């Protein structure tokens with residue numbers, strides 16, 4: 001039977017850098033842009049246990065693996081075939097883990113198709129069909145920074161667990177928190193191994209749990225997993241992924257009538273080394289840094305609380321909330337107003353400005369362009385010109401390549417934002433493209449197969 005699973009991308013609205021430390025939080029929204037993995041049995045495979053993974057939107061993107069006694073999978077490298085570290089590592093980790101389960105069976109030959117929603121990669125200007133075929137290799141594609149590897153690893157992990165679990169227990173019911181945790185732990189372990197570094201893991205957390213306030217796990221948890229070539233790999237992996245993890249996830253959602261919009265700045269200059277430089281500054285200036293980190297954490301938490309307050313307000317009195325959104329849309333959030341919703345909207349607008357101020361100061365002191373001047377100009381221009389925008393930030397690690405906005409979810413406001421972004425030509429930043437994706441609450445999920453018609457397996 002075929003199985004389809006999807007997992008969302010992410011945008012870290014608040015808590016960049018802080019979230020690397022388990023004493024601080026990040027506010028991350030899952031996105032409607034998803035990566036999908038569809039598995040289908042492959043009775044005509046040349047050998048039993050063959051797993052063929054293909055990503056048909058890209059050139060040269062078919063990876064064939066066979067069962068291997070030592071490391072669970074071995075890639076069959078055919079003439080001209082490429083490697084895919086994230087796919088291979090995920091297969092190795094998940095199949096090794098599944099091999100330790102009491103009712104483990106050899107897995108049947110299977111084809112897994114990866115389909116990525118268009119917003120993950122820069123697209124041509126003309127309208128494109130769903131899962132557009134980019135006709136370039138993966139390494140030639142231009143990523144928009146939505147966290148493709150985390151969404152892929154999460155969807156693939158879940159797809160393998162679901163496809164290869166013996167019936168009737170097949171399909172770990174992803175809605176149970178235990179299963180979500182197992183998926184998370186396995187995906188986090190493979191993702192870190194494939195990446196070759198341990199980040200905060202907020203991207204994998206968002207892919208699994210969806211929009212949330214995230215506090216990271218202790219990095220030492222992953223140090224317990226040996227190299228896959230080591231005999232005890234599968235046993236140790238099982239202990240780690242089934243063991244306790246100390247991450248904290250509290251699910252969240254944006255208030256009704258508000259949405260997140262992302263802008264992709266086509267300047268090609270993400271700034272590698274920003275994390276390293278900032279952390280070096282932090283370790284050399286521990287006292288000053290603590291003040292900044294604590295100050296920013298308090299401000300970020302304030303924003304999280306305000307969003308929650310607004311969400312409740314919207315539920316309590318939908319009509320008054322709607323009215324407040326209309327006032328903001330027409331007059332901006334700076335004007336006075338008396339309803340509770342309006343006051344919270346104003347507080348949110350002010351809070352975002354304050355957060356940006358701290359981030360700019362933090363970047364300047366540490367010599368890292370977290371919110372570079374070009375982005376300051378862009379964010380200020382958008383806030384100044386469009387009433388319905390509560391505020392904009394540089395998401396994640398910041399830098400030149402992306403912006404994200406919180407705004408009133410109204411066609412006119414979106415249209416105005418699109419116009420301002422499309423016409424923007426500022427500073428070091430190049431053209432800015434508004435992405436279609438928006439925040440979404442739900443994490444990894446099972447999909448119905450009908451949505452993938454035309455891709456050769458329904």
Ligand SMILES: Nc1ncnc2c1ncn2[C@@H]1O[C@H](COP(=O)(O)OP(=O)(O)O)[C@@H](O)[C@H]1O
Nearest residue numbers: 055084085086114116143146147148149150152
């Ligand atoms: N659509 C896809 N098909 C196959 N592999 C993919 C796809 N999208 C991402 N990947 C994998 O993820 C890698 C990109 O990961 P990375 O550079 O960390 O980007 P990101 O920040 O988007 O996660 C690719 O090299 C590839 O291994």
Ligand SMILES: C[C@@](O)(CCOP(=O)(O)OP(=O)(O)O)CC(=O)O
Nearest residue numbers: 016017019020147199200201396397
């Ligand atoms: C600095 C960070 O806290 C946030 C980086 O967020 P981005 O969204 O910029 O991440 P990438 O997808 O890796 O580009 C590092 C981390 O938390 O791992």
